[in-house]
Amino acid sequence: MSLTRPDLDALPAYVPGRSVPGAIKLASNEVPYGPLPGVVEAVAEAVAGVHRYPDMGVVALRDRIASRLGVDADRIATGCGSVALTEHLLRAACLPGDEVVYPWRSFEAYPIIAATTAATSVRVPNTAEHAHDLDAMAAAITDRTRLVIVCNPNNPTGTAVRRADLDAFLDKVPSNVLVALDEAYREFVTDETVPDGLAAYGDRPNVVVLRTLSKAWGLAGLRVGYLIGSPAVAAAVRKVVTPFSTSGAAQAAALAALSAEDEMLRRVSLVCAERERVVTAVRKVYPEVPETQSNFFWLPLGDQSAQFAARCEEAGVIVRSFQGDGVRVTIGTPEENDQFLAVLGI
Numbered sequence: 001m002s003l004t005r006p007d008l009d010a011l012p013a014y015v016p017g018r019s020v021p022g023a024i025k026l027a028s029n030e031v032p033y034g035p036l037p038g039v040v041e042a043v044a045e046a047v048a049g050v051h052r053y054p055d056m057g058v059v060a061l062r063d064r065i066a067s068r069l070g071v072d073a074d075r076i077a078t079g080c081g082s083v084a085l086t087e088h089l090l091r092a093a094c095l096p097g098d099e100v101v102y103p104w105r106s107f108e109a110y111p112i113i114a115a116t117t118a119a120t121s122v123r124v125p126n127t128a129e130h131a132h133d134l135d136a137m138a139a140a141i142t143d144r145t146r147l148v149i150v151c152n153p154n155n156p157t158g159t160a161v162r163r164a165d166l167d168a169f170l171d172k173v174p175s176n177v178l179v180a181l182d183e184a185y186r187e188f189v190t191d192e193t194v195p196d197g198l199a200a201y202g203d204r205p206n207v208v209v210l211r212t213l214s215k216a217w218g219l220a221g222l223r224v225g226y227l228i229g230s231p232a233v234a235a236a237v238r239k240v241v242t243p244f245s246t247s248g249a250a251q252a253a254a255l256a257a258l259s260a261e262d263e264m265l266r267r268v269s270l271v272c273a274e275r276e277r278v279v280t281a282v283r284k285v286y287p288e289v290p291e292t293q294s295n296f297f298w299l300p301l302g303d304q305s306a307q308f309a310a311r312c313e314e315a316g317v318i319v320r321s322f323q324g325d326g327v328r329v330t331i332g333t334p335e336e337n338d339q340f341l342a343v344l345g346i
C-alpha cells in the first residue's frame, strides 16, 4: 500500500544541472557573471526583516514590472520562479483530466507539472529540425484542451518560433483555450522575426506570457518569475499562488536587478556574441546543431548523449544530457567556452 499517489511512481523526477566542485557548469542555462550590481546589498538589507512576512501582494515589484512593460499591475502575477507560475497557471486553468498541449522535447518541468496537477499531457513531437510543430500542436487541441504551452525559444533545443507562424497558430486556437508563451530566454533573442509575446499578442485575452529573472537577470537562486495575462487570468493565478511565495529577499533582489538593466543587457550581448562564436565552431564537428536564440545550444546526439556528457565531465565541464535525444550546453564565459571546445578538439 502506498501512502501517496501511486501514479507518481511512474513520473520522472526533475533533473537539475549537476554542480561538481571545481568543474565548469554549463548545465543550467545560468548567466556566468554573478548577481547584477546592487542585488547583494538589497538582499542583505531585506534579510534584516526576515522575522516578518513579506508583502503578499508583491505590490512594489508588480508595479515596477508593470511600468517597465507598459501594462497595468493587475495584469501581473509573480511567483517562486516561472516554473511555479506555470504550475499555478495549470491549477488555475485545468480541472482533473483537462488537457494541456505542449511540444516535446521541451522544458522537462511541463510533464511533471501536468501530472501533479492531474491535467492530461498531450505532447506534440518537434519537427526534424528540433522546432515546434505548430500545425500539429493546433491539430492536437480538442474540446478538453484548456492550455497550450509554446516555449519560445524552446528549452532545450534553442529553436524559436517566428512571428508569422505564431500569428497563424494563435488564429487557429479557440478563444476559450489559454496559450502560455514561455519566454524564459526572451532577453537572448536577436532575430527580429521572433516576436516579443507581450508586444505582439498582449491584446489577446487568452494569451499569457511567462518570464523569469532566473536567466538573463541572474537571480536563479532567489526564485522570481512573473506572468502577464489579461486581468481576469492574472487574478485567477494570484488566487491559486501559495501565499507569500515571493519572499522578501526575492522581491528586493528583483527590484535591484531591474534597476541594473544596462548591465544586464551588456552581459546578454557578451553571451550572444559567444553563442555565435561557439556554435559556429561546434558546427564544424556537429553540423546538425540547430539555430539557437537562447543562451544554450542543442547537440542532437541521440543515444550518444550520456556518453558525450561523461566525456565532458571527465574534462571538467558539466553539460546537460537528455539521453536518447541530445545534450544541452549553456554558453558560459569565453574561457569556459574554450574549455568546452577543447573537449571537442576545437
Ligand SMILES: *Cc1c(COP(=O)(O)O)cnc(C)c1O
Pocket (backbone or CB within 6 Å): 029, 080, 081, 082, 083, 084, 107, 151, 154, 155, 182, 184, 211, 212, 213, 214, 215, 220, 223, 224, 225
Ligand atoms: C529556466 C526556465 C524557466 C524559469 O525557471 P525559474 O527559475 O523557475 O523562473 C521557465 N521556463 C523554461 C523553459 C526555462 O528553461
